Amino acid sequence: MASAAIRPTIRFSPKASTDPCLPPWDTCHLFSRCRNRTVTSLRSSLISSDLLGTNRSVDPVLKCNRIRSTVSATATPAEVMEQTPPKTDSKISTIVDVDLGDRSYPIYIGPGLLDQHDLLQRHVHGKRVLVVTNTTIAPLYLDKVINALTSGNSKISVDSVILPDGEKYKDMDTLMKIFDKAIESRFDRRCTFVALGGGVIGDMCGFAAAAFLRGVNFIQIPTTVMAQVDSSVGGKTGINHRLGKNLIGAFYQPQCVLVDIDTLNTLPDRELASGLAEVVKYGLIRDPEFFEWQEKNMQALLARDPSTLAYAIKRSCENKAEVVALDEKEGGLRATLNLGHTFGHAIETGFGYGQWLHGEAVAAGMVMAVDMSYRLGWIDESIVKRAFNILQQANLPTGPPEVMTVEMFKSYMAVDKKVADGLLRLILLKGSLGNCVFTGDYDRKALDDTLRAFCKS
Amino acid sequence: MASAAIRPTIRFSPKASTDPCLPPWDTCHLFSRCRNRTVTSLRSSLISSDLLGTNRSVDPVLKCNRIRSTVSATATPAEVMEQTPPKTDSKISTIVDVDLGDRSYPIYIGPGLLDQHDLLQRHVHGKRVLVVTNTTIAPLYLDKVINALTSGNSKISVDSVILPDGEKYKDMDTLMKIFDKAIESRFDRRCTFVALGGGVIGDMCGFAAAAFLRGVNFIQIPTTVMAQVDSSVGGKTGINHRLGKNLIGAFYQPQCVLVDIDTLNTLPDRELASGLAEVVKYGLIRDPEFFEWQEKNMQALLARDPSTLAYAIKRSCENKAEVVALDEKEGGLRATLNLGHTFGHAIETGFGYGQWLHGEAVAAGMVMAVDMSYRLGWIDESIVKRAFNILQQANLPTGPPEVMTVEMFKSYMAVDKKVADGLLRLILLKGSLGNCVFTGDYDRKALDDTLRAFCKS
Structure with a gap:
């Protein structure tokens, strides 16, 4: 199943969440969760x-x-x-x-x-x-x-x-x-x-x-x-x-x-x-x-x-x-707090400030970021489902408004603060639940596929 | 002689400066020149x-x-x-x-x-x-x-x-x-x-x-x-x-x-x-x-x-x-770099931004601050004369434009950044040449007298 099939923008009624066993923390990613909290x-x-x-x-x-x-x-x-x-x-x-x-x-x-x-x-x-x-x-x-x-x-x-x-x-x-x-x-x-x-x-x-x-x-x-x-x-x-x-x-x-x-x-x-x-x-x-x-x-x-x-x-x-x-000034780690925000900011700007609340746009953006992470082969399908389900439970949108087009996303994402020397860096999940990366090193096709899957045009 | 008698706003032609012997540095003021440059x-x-x-x-x-x-x-x-x-x-x-x-x-x-x-x-x-x-x-x-x-x-x-x-x-x-x-x-x-x-x-x-x-x-x-x-x-x-x-x-x-x-x-x-x-x-x-x-x-x-x-x-x-x-953030010492600027900013704002150049307004403001310092009994008359003379030599104004009134000065000086809890603090000279204080502890009459001496109304 392609996670892109999950793209309704209507609100779903809450339902029970899945509850899989959590895998142990892995240590493979630069921006994975800090192990030693005492730092x-x-x-x-x-x-x-x-x-x-x-x-x-x-x-x-x-x-x-x-x-x-x-x-x-x-x-x-x-x-x-x-x-x-x-x-x-x-x-x-x-x-x-x-x-x-x-x-x-x-x-x-x-x-x-x-x-x-x-x-x-x-x-x-x-x-x-x-x-x-x-x-x-x-x-x-x-x-x-x-x-x-x-x-x-x-x-x-x-x-x-x-x-x-x-x-x-x-x-x-x-x-x-x-x-x-x-x-x-x-x-x-x-x-x-x-x-x-x-x-x-x-x-x-x-x-x-x-x-x-x-x-x-x-x-x-x-x-x-x-x-x-x-x-x-x-x-x-x-x-x-x-x-x-x-x-x-x-x-x-x-x-x-x-x-x-x-x-x-x-x-x-x-x-x-x-x-x-x-x-x-x-x-x-x-x-x-x-x-x-x-x-x-x-x-x-x-x-x-x-x-x-x-x-x-x-x-x-x-x-x-x-x-x-x-990382007070967002040299790297802090950017991970922006999961879904690059997609979300594009929705807020393109749809008109205030049409959707910030968290609504971020919810849709997170579903898109998770979808893209899955297309890249970086996460299991279970994480896609759990992310979708919990946002749906919270009565949040799980895809962008219909007015958003692929070109609108690309245009607004190009002025995101996380662009560096022309390269759009994104926060994407990678590995077991709770691990992410902040990177510009990803297959552009995955981004295009995600945008196309979530937009009518 | 009251230094306030020195208040022309026209440009003077350069003349020879006075050159008195400098007294030794004193050590009585909080914001006097830093002795130990190695700090x-x-x-x-x-x-x-x-x-x-x-x-x-x-x-x-x-x-x-x-x-x-x-x-x-x-x-x-x-x-x-x-x-x-x-x-x-x-x-x-x-x-x-x-x-x-x-x-x-x-x-x-x-x-x-x-x-x-x-x-x-x-x-x-x-x-x-x-x-x-x-x-x-x-x-x-x-x-x-x-x-x-x-x-x-x-x-x-x-x-x-x-x-x-x-x-x-x-x-x-x-x-x-x-x-x-x-x-x-x-x-x-x-x-x-x-x-x-x-x-x-x-x-x-x-x-x-x-x-x-x-x-x-x-x-x-x-x-x-x-x-x-x-x-x-x-x-x-x-x-x-x-x-x-x-x-x-x-x-x-x-x-x-x-x-x-x-x-x-x-x-x-x-x-x-x-x-x-x-x-x-x-x-x-x-x-x-x-x-x-x-x-x-x-x-x-x-x-x-x-x-x-x-x-x-x-x-x-x-x-x-x-x-x-x-003192990067102007906790105190750095404010001393604003000698004449509180009067000068009032001139710039009151006279209209750009009518006088910043340094012209500051020159007039420094003459006023020096005048006030003299009225307070904090400096010798020789400093008043030397400050006046050198600014005159530099073809700079030595008093505010005629449009400035006492009330205009008071109004614009009240929003100066050096006001703290409603008290206007000023940079004033005190002691031998090269020494100043940044203080709100001065006789208000001296300020009033200076403003009246330099303004027609």
């Missing part, structure tokens, strides 16, 4: 009074609901599976550290964190804060965030700028609104920008913080699964150009990322599923145990079981933190 | 075959015209004065290193460097180069630079983008033209941007290089004294906002700076003088011997004596490199 100083730990400062009070809820969620740097797969939290406990509070020397920062994950005012305030620099958010999120969480920033601290003043919602506004004109607000309000270098929203807000606020007065502090408060598991972590910021996604931007790290999983209560189902595409990605490229866990827990994730969601977010952040710590 | 690894040396790569040929002209121009890290003032090159030698080729760890780079200074093709080509990354220049410089030097980039190297292809000339085009709309060109031409991360022009081109090309695909390599080829002695060195890039200068940008270091002093042959007199304002600045804030040298050599500089110009550029770059190596 990073990834720290995943409970929020403790020590970490928050010994003189600061810790919310009783946090104290009472701590559970063991630390992932050891040398944990075996079996141990990792055991660390899945019990479904009945909805409170998980962890810190995942992103280790980047003097640019290191914590990711706080848990429920009710926006009520932990101290957590946010300790990362504010200066007396003035600019909250950047959008028309959807502002009515839901802006007051809560302003309260978290100012409660018990009368010295802090907060301004906000509310942008239109959606990927199509991730452009220079909208970015200028942030600069206009900051400059007209006479913000100076001793200030903090806070991104409150999804990936678009985080990317734009982060780039504005990087460029305003050549760099001010910023904090990420992601409110979508997509932003919580991926875009808020690692310092990639930027805006789109009419010819391509994220072509203008900066690597710029936040002071902290605060993931209050309670904000997911207001997230539309379609947005939830979009974020799960990136969760699936981590399993496919480097974490087969996590993939297996997802196969077992996809329904609980879609049903928004808090502890299941929190675990998926934590595990995703750990994967991302580990990669970013090893 | 930086500033290297100022001849271009040698070793530095250029042992297998590369060195132009015979360079070989024949080497002179001793190395400045020892521990040179005494007397030694430094002796190192002034003989006036009869027009060939000086030096390298000043900017020591920033893995972001270190050389500044090449000398005549005929654009004929040293190897010098430029060794800093090109990838196969594609985008030269960013303007309508004034393109007819003069674009072909020469393209030839320097491609001569003997058929693998390199060069595109160019020619922007309108002038400070008023240092904005987001013009910046977008660089991105448009790079993206439409399908440049990828393995490319090099080359800034060919003055400070505006360098700042815009540098920011474009910092943000395009989140960062590509770039090279500075400054063609004005202003850019050669100041703006091309140290990695400050950016654009203006309608409310203030350089409010949007990045710290982003080039691969190298190539100062071919032959390009000054086509520089208008007014531009030449503008650049000398920054040369004078280095003397005032940290290098009294250099200031004394300038007092003796201003006429030779204005007459474009090649060796005198080359020495002024080299010595300025050494001063700047030393400061930038100690």
